[in-house]
Amino acid sequence: MGKQTETTIYDIARQLNIAASTVSRALNNNPIVSKTTRKLIERTAQELGYRPNIMAANFRTKRTKTIGVILPLINRHFFSSVISGIEDIAYKNGFAVTISQSNDNFEKETKIAQTFYSNRVDGIIVSMGMQTKSYEHLRLFSEKKVPLVFFDRVADSIPAHKIVVDDYSGGYRATEHLIENGGKKIAHIGGPLNLKIYQDRLEGFKDAMSKSGLPVDESMLIHNSLTRSDGTNAIKRLMQNPQKPDAIFCANDTTALSAIIYLREKGIKVPQDILIVGFSNEPFSEVVTPSISTIRQPGFEMGQKAADLLITEIKSKGNTLPFQKIVMPTELIIRESSVR
Amino acid sequence: MGKQTETTIYDIARQLNIAASTVSRALNNNPIVSKTTRKLIERTAQELGYRPNIMAANFRTKRTKTIGVILPLINRHFFSSVISGIEDIAYKNGFAVTISQSNDNFEKETKIAQTFYSNRVDGIIVSMGMQTKSYEHLRLFSEKKVPLVFFDRVADSIPAHKIVVDDYSGGYRATEHLIENGGKKIAHIGGPLNLKIYQDRLEGFKDAMSKSGLPVDESMLIHNSLTRSDGTNAIKRLMQNPQKPDAIFCANDTTALSAIIYLREKGIKVPQDILIVGFSNEPFSEVVTPSISTIRQPGFEMGQKAADLLITEIKSKGNTLPFQKIVMPTELIIRESSVR
DNA sequence: ATTTAAATTGCAATCGATTGCAGTTATAAG
DNA sequence: CTTATAACTGCAATCGATTGCAATTTAAAT
Secondary structure (H helix, E strand, O other): OOOOOOOOHHHHHHHHOOOHHHHHHHHOOOOOOOHHHHHHHHHHHHHOOOOOOHHHHHHHHOOOOEEEEEEOOOOOHHHHHHHHHHHHHHHHOOOEEEEEEOOOOHHHHHHHHHHHHHOOOOEEEEOOOOOOOOOHHHHHHHHOOOOEEEEOOOOOOOOOEEEEEOHHHHHHHHHHHHHHOOOOOEEEEEOOOOOHHHHHHHHHHHHHHHHOOOOOOHHHEEEOOOOHHHHHHHHHHHHHOOOOOOEEEEOOHHHHHHHHHHHHHOOOOOOOOOEEEOOEOOHHHHHOOOOOEEEEOOHHHHHHHHHHHHHHHHHOOOOOOOOOEEEEOOEEEOOHHHOO | OOOOOOOOHHHHHHHHOOOHHHHHHHHOOOOOOOHHHHHHHHHHHHHHOOOOOHHHHHHHHOOOOEEEEEEOOOOOHHHHHHHHHHHHHHHHOOOEEEEEEOOOOHHHHHHHHHHHHHOOOOEEEEOOOOOOOOOHHHHHHHHOOOOEEEEOOOOOOOOOEEEEEOHHHHHHHHHHHHHHOOOOOEEEEEOOOOOHHHHHHHHHHHHHHHHOOOOOOHHHEEEOOOOHHHHHHHHHHHHHOOOOOOEEEEOOHHHHHHHHHHHHHOOOOOOOOOEEEOOEOOHHHHHOOOOOEEEEOOHHHHHHHHHHHHHHHHHOOOOOOOOOEEEEOOEEEOOHHHOO
16 A cells, blocks of 8 residues: 555656657557657656556456466365466466365355456356356356356356366276276265266266176265265265175275275275275375375366466457367376275 | 446446446445435346446555465465465455465566566465575565565565464474383484474474483484485485484474385384374375374465455555564374374 | 434546557658 | 658547545434
C-alpha cells in the first residue's frame, strides 16, 4: 500500500512531451513506433522506475495471462508433479498459474470453478474430484469458449482437450504381469467407476484376465475411494472371501500399501502368498518392504503437455483446434511385491 | 472469448432505472442500500446472469485478492504440504494463490518476484532458493509495503514475518530419545553447515549429548548433502569406525533410509543393534520396515500460519504489526527404528 | 402541517492502459 | 521543388466498477 504513487505511462509521456498512446505502443514493442522513440521511452521508463499496471491492462484487454488449475489435492506426489510441469511451461510463456484444491469435494470444486470464471482466467486445467458426477460447473467454460484442458480425471461428455495416461494398458500390463508370475485368482481394488480412469483400469484388468482364460470373480472386485482405510477394509473383505485371492491389482499405491500392511500383520507373505501391484509410483512404493510393483504415470510431462495445449488454445483465440485426447504412456515398474 | 457481451452493473441499473452506483453498493452488501432495493437488484442480477468483472474491480480498488508464493520446488512433499496449507487458508479468506517455483535458481527467483510485483499480488510468501544470497528482489516488496512472509529458508536481514520450525529442539528431542532408549555412542549424519537449519539440528544434538554427560566423538559427525547415496556413504564410514555407533541421529529421513537399507543388507538389526531417528517425517518413513522414528515438520500448518499472518497483514493496510518470527513446534514421532 | 434529521440514491470523476482512426512528419520518386 | 507514399504520432473513446459528495426521499419530532 505504498503511498508514493506509481509512475504511469502518462508520467513518461508528460516527461517526454509525447502521447501516452505512443508510450504504450513502445512499451509493448509495437513495431510501428520508431526505434529512436522507443529507445527514448524505454530509457525514461527505466529512469522513472515505471512498472506496468497489469490490472489496468488486463481490464482493458480482457486477458489475464493467468491459468487456473483445479485438482483434488496438491499435497500428493502425482498432482504436485503435474503442477510442477504446468508451472514450468506456463512460466516460459509468461503465464501465471493459480491453483486451488477441491479436496475431492464437489461443492468446493464448483465454487473454485466459479471463482476462476469470475477472475477471468484465460484458461483452466482440471482434474475432477472423486465425487464429481455433474459437469455444469465446467460446461460454463466450454460454452463461453474459455479454453479448458482436462488431465487424469476427465469428463468425456465435455468437448475439450484431454490428457490422460493409458490407464487401460496400465491395468492390462499390471494384470498380465501378475498372471505371468503365477496369479490365478486375481482380485482388483478399484476406484469409483464414475471416473473414467478407474473404468479403464478395470477394463484392462478384465481383458488381461480373459485373454489368459481366467475368470473374473465379481466378489473379487471392490470399488471404493482408495484411501488407506478403504484399502484396509477392502483387503479384509477379500480375505474373508471363501475364495481367497492369490494376487491383487490395486488401482493405486495407497491401497496396495494398505493390503501389504494388513497382510503382514496377519502373517500372510507378499509376494510369496499373494502378489500385489499398485498404480502411480508414489515415492513410498519404492521403499516399502516389500517394495511395491506399480505403474508409473509421467506426472510432470502430463502437466507440461496440458499447459502446452492450453496455451496454444488460448493463443489461437477462438480458432479452436479439433479437441485431442492425448494418451501418455504408462510404464510397469517391477519390484518385490509381485515377483516370486 | 465469448462474443455475447457480459452483463454489467450498468445493464442492471438500466433495467431497474436506477444508478449503477446503487447497484454496485447493493452487490457489495453495503448496508447503506435499503433492503428493498438490494433484494430487487440481487434478483435482477441473478436473472440477467450477472458476473462481476473482477478485473475492473481490481483495477479500481488496486487490490487483487491474490497471494503469490515463491518456493524452490513444488514437487516435494514438504513444499506441497505448505502450499496445501496456504491454499486452504487463502481460499477461506477469498484469496487466490499464485505459485511459481524457482528451482533453486536465483535469476528465476528474481524474475518471479518482479512478475508478482507487476501483477500486484496483495502479498507474497517466500522460501528462498539455495543460491539466494542477495535480497534486492525481495526488498522491493518490503519497501513498497507489500506484505511479505518468509517460511523455511528465511532472509534474516529483511524485516518481515518468518515461519520456521524449531530445528534445535527437534535435534535435541531426537537425540534425547535415542539416549533414553539406551544409545551411548551416538553418531550424527547432518546437512551442510552453511544452512542454519542443519546448524541448529547439530546444536540440539550436541546439547542433548552433553546434558546426559555423553561425549561427542568428532569421528561420528558426518556432514553431506543428505541424498540417498550420501547417506549410504556416511553409514559405511561410520561402520568402519573402530568405535561403531549404537545409535544414529540423521538430519533427514532419506539418509535414515539409506542407513536402514545398508544395515539390513549387512545383517545388522535396526533397532536391536542400532537405533535410528530421522527428520522431516517424509511419507515413506511411516511405511518402511522398520518404520522410521522421525521429527515431524508441520508443513501444512506452516502454510496455514504463513497465509494467516500474510492475510492479517494485508487486511491491516499498512498498520503493520511488529514482525514476528514464528517457530513452529516439531514433534518426535516414535516408530520402530528407535525403540528396543 | 411544518421543520429537521436520517436514510437512500444519484452524479460524475476516476483508476491506467489500449486502440481505431485521423493527423502529421519524414522519405522517396519524379 | 513538388507530390505521393510510407512511417510515425496523437486524439479521444473505452473497458466496468468504485466512491466522495450532492441531491432527494423518508421518517420523526414539534
